[in-house]
Amino acid sequence: MQNLNTYRAGPDERGHFGIFGGRYVAETLMPLILEVEKAYAAAKGDPAFLDEFRYWLKNYVGRPNPLYFAGRLTEAFGGARIYLKREDLNHTGAHKINNCIGQILLARRMGKRRIIAETGAGQHGVATATVCALFGLECVVYMGATDIERQAPNVYRMKLLGAEVRPVTSGAATLKDAMNDALRDWVTNVADTYYLIGTVAGPHPYPAMVRDFQSVIGEEVRAQIMEAEGRLPDSLVACIGGGSNAMGLFHPFLDDKDVRIIGVEAAGFGLDKLHAASLTGGKPGVLHGNRTYLLQDGHGQIDEAHSISAGLDYPGIGPEHAWLHDIGRVEYASVTDDEALEAFQRLTRLEGIIPALESSHAIAHAGKIAGTLPKDHLMVVNLSGRGDKDVNTVARALGDATLGGL
Amino acid sequence: MSRLGRRFMKLAAEDRAALVTYTMACDPDRATSQAILNGLPAAGADIIEVGMPFTDPMADGPAIQLAAQRSLKAGGSLTLTLEMIAEFRKADDATPVVLMGYYNPVYVWGPEKFCADAAKAGIDGLILVDLPPEEAGELVPHCRANKIDFIFLTTPTSDDARLPAIVAEASGFVYYVSIAGITGTASASGAAIEEAVERIRRHTPLPVCVGFGIKTPEQAAEVARIADGVVVGSAIVAAAAEAAGTDKAVSAPLDLVRKLAEGVKAARR
Numbered sequence: 001m002q003n004l005n006t007y008r009a010g011p012d013e014r015g016h017f018g019i020f021g022g023r024y025v026a027e028t029l030m031p032l033i034l035e036v037e038k039a040y041a042a043a044k045g046d047p048a049f050l051d052e053f054r055y056w057l058k059n060y061v062g063r064p065n066p067l068y069f070a071g072r073l074t075e076a077f078g079g080a081r082i083y084l085k086r087e088d089l090n091h092t093g094a095h096k097i098n099n100c101i102g103q104i105l106l107a108r109r110m111g112k113r114r115i116i117a118e119t120g121a122g123q124h125g126v127a128t129a130t131v132c133a134l135f136g137l138e139c140v141v142y143m144g145a146t147d148i149e150r151q152a153p154n155v156y157r158m159k160l161l162g163a164e165v166r167p168v169t170s171g172a173a174t175l176k177d178a179m180n181d182a183l184r185d186w187v188t189n190v191a192d193t194y195y196l197i198g199t200v201a202g203p204h205p206y207p208a209m210v211r212d213f214q215s216v217i218g219e220e221v222r223a224q225i226m227e228a229e230g231r232l233p234d235s236l237v238a239c240i241g242g243g244s245n246a247m248g249l250f251h252p253f254l255d256d257k258d259v260r261i262i263g264v265e266a267a268g269f270g271l272d273k274l275h276a277a278s279l280t281g282g283k284p285g286v287l288h289g290n291r292t293y294l295l296q297d298g299h300g301q302i303d304e305a306h307s308i309s310a311g312l313d314y315p316g317i318g319p320e321h322a323w324l325h326d327i328g329r330v331e332y333a334s335v336t337d338d339e340a341l342e343a344f345q346r347l348t349r350l351e352g353i354i355p356a357l358e359s360s361h362a363i364a365h366a367g368k369i370a371g372t373l374p375k376d377h378l379m380v381v382n383l384s385g386r387g388d389k390d391v392n393t394v395a396r397a398l399g400d401a402t403l404g405g406l
Numbered sequence: 407m408s409r410l411g412r413r414f415m416k417l418a419a420e421d422r423a424a425l426v427t428y429t430m431a432c433d434p435d436r437a438t439s440q441a442i443l444n445g446l447p448a449a450g451a452d453i454i455e456v457g458m459p460f461t462d463p464m465a466d467g468p469a470i471q472l473a474a475q476r477s478l479k480a481g482g483s484l485t486l487t488l489e490m491i492a493e494f495r496k497a498d499d500a501t502p503v504v505l506m507g508y509y510n511p512v513y514v515w516g517p518e519k520f521c522a523d524a525a526k527a528g529i530d531g532l533i534l535v536d537l538p539p540e541e542a543g544e545l546v547p548h549c550r551a552n553k554i555d556f557i558f559l560t561t562p563t564s565d566d567a568r569l570p571a572i573v574a575e576a577s578g579f580v581y582y583v584s585i586a587g588i589t590g591t592a593s594a595s596g597a598a599i600e601e602a603v604e605r606i607r608r609h610t611p612l613p614v615c616v617g618f619g620i621k622t623p624e625q626a627a628e629v630a631r632i633a634d635g636v637v638v639g640s641a642i643v644a645a646a647a648e649a650a651g652t653d654k655a656v657s658a659p660l661d662l663v664r665k666l667a668e669g670v671k672a673a674r675r
Contacts, residue, residue: 014540022540022541023538023540023541024509024536024537024538024541025536025538026464026465026535026536026538026559026561027538027558027559027560027561027563027564027572027583028465028561028562028563028583028586028587029563030538030540030563030564030568031563031564031565031568032563170471170475171461171462176462177462180462180463180464183464184464184465184467184588187464187465187586187587187588188586188587188588188591188592189586190563190586191586283514284513285510285513285514286508286509286510286513286536287462287510288462288464289536291513294510296510296514298514299483299484299485299511299514300460300484300510300511300512300513300514300515301459301460301461301478301483301511302461302462302510
């Protein structure tokens with residue numbers, strides 16, 4: 001399928017990255033999926049659409065955001081020069097809005113008036129509710145009851161923005177279950193509803209489309225690091241749940257073979273316990289419209305994932321990551337809850353930046369390897385979101401005594 | 407001729423539609439579920455669908471979601487599902503059995519090996535909700551090699567442009583999902599079902615069975631006048647759930663099947 005000279009040509013016309021990806025959905029949804037694919041193919045070749053996308057990214061999201069040299073963090077890690085891509089400074093506080101702008105413009109082109117979304121940490125839900133408010137569209141967000149409890153501030157933000165947040169109580173009541181219910185809604189309301197998927201997963205064309213909208217991250221980094229250092233980075237590090245912030249950073253660099261690329265999964269309580277590291281601890285399977293690596297038992301039943309970070313608490317991963325893993329272009333590592341919590345505090349104290357718990361996984365892994373790298377090594381870490389939404393979770397996890405004693 | 411082919415031929419001779427029943431394997435436990443399964447032909451089921459439990463039944467409404475959860479809690483699996491069918495076959499070699507569920511457990515088993523093992527257990531057909539024609543190429547040849555009918559779903563959104571591609575690979579029967587939605591919720595009108603069934607028949611000579619949203623003997627009778635088969639799932643599953651743990655755990659769902667069968671049999675075409 002792929003042109004052998006590039007890692008950036010996928011997926012093939014049927015939405016496959018190697019054996020991964022595809023369109024494993026109910027027949028009721030197939031015509032609609034094909035309609036989304038056709039509409040997106042037309043939109044991405046339409047300069048007016050791309051101009052509009054860039055307009056909202058610049059004037060509404062606030063792009064480009066900085067590529068910030070983290071001097072004190074670099075010093076503390078004792079090796080590589082650490083740059084942070086400041087997706088946390090976007091409107092709504094995370095990278096999720098990039099994709100939401102792109103997809104809401106597509107939904108409008110398709111004449112859809114009702115938008116549904118799933119959310120884990122609430123960042124994608126907030127971003128979706130935001131663009132729906134911006135364009136006056138009805139918005140329903142499915143969110144696991146467990147996540148509603150641990151991400152209360154984001155739930156209230158969505159309600160303020162006019163969205164209806166529907167609690168999902170099936171399974172472990174987290175992101176996977178929210179996606180099941182969103183699919184059930186979509187199949188019931190095919191005529192007027194657009195499903196705004198928040199990550200590089202789901203049936204084709206979503207993995208490729210979300211990647212394309214998020215690739216603005218990596219494209220900006222290329223230009224910014226050239227301006228700051230006069231050369232490309234030596235390594236890229238990003239956290240991975242479904243993998244959209246990582247794919248957005250990685251994709252523009254996949255063919256730069258000297259750039260080492262590292263995705264960081266959530267190891268939760270540890271890889272031998274409950275975790276969310278699909279590539280490290282899972283095997284290929286089919287769920288939510290695509291074939292990818294999944295946490296599952298020997299009978300093909302999907303396991304519950306666990307991460308302290310609601311945004312990484314998902315037993316699967318985008319199919320393009322699964323493919324990049326298998327062909328070896330991208331390295332995948334993992335970081336535990338405790339390591340992420342420590343990195344959360346470290347970045348906050350050293351740089352005055354409170355990172356999302358998701359992004360704290362990337363920071364933690366950077367901290368593990370930066371010290372082993374030379375001082376002229378340029379490392380870009382994606383700071384995918386801000387951590388205001390996590391302060392309650394962190395306070396609960398650490399307790400006041402630990403916070404005071406840092 | 408396959409069991410499904412023979413069964414539809416027999417029903418055509420009787421000038422009536424098939425009652426297709428759905429129950430979930432191992433719900434609420436293996437023994438009760440086996441007793442219900444074994445009792446279905448005598449209660450009036452012409453074709454039996456057995457649900458394969460899955461953690462994430464995305465096309466199912468609350469009744470079958472809960473059935474899958476009960477089944478998994480009781481140790482339900484694809485392995486036990488095949489064992490149940492093999493057990494059923496010891497006493498019944500005529501009633502077609504079709505497995506229905508989601509692709510992942512089959513994929514993890516290995517499509518080729520699964521089809522061989524399923525055929526050995528006495529399974530006649532396979533319905534996988536999340537394996538549309540676009541992706542079915544990795545499984546259908548193995549089904550065919552093992553004489554298992556892969557049954558494709560058609561829906562209110564499958565238009566005339568799409569139907570030929572769907573029925574091209576179909577065998578056994580064509581399943582018409584009568585609503586855009588999940589199992590056990592809304593019901594389509596008789597007129598809408600009639601229009602759709604006629605449309606599908608323009609594209610295929612295969613029997614057309616209609617499911618989703620059919621709950622009562624009256625509804626079953628109405629659909630039986632239109633289609634070649636009537637599928638009832640959530641209502642039977644809910645009757646089993648309500649009686650679970652009582653002395654009616656087996657008889658309650660079978661009593662409902664008896665009433666549904668009376669409705670279907672009375673509806674001569």
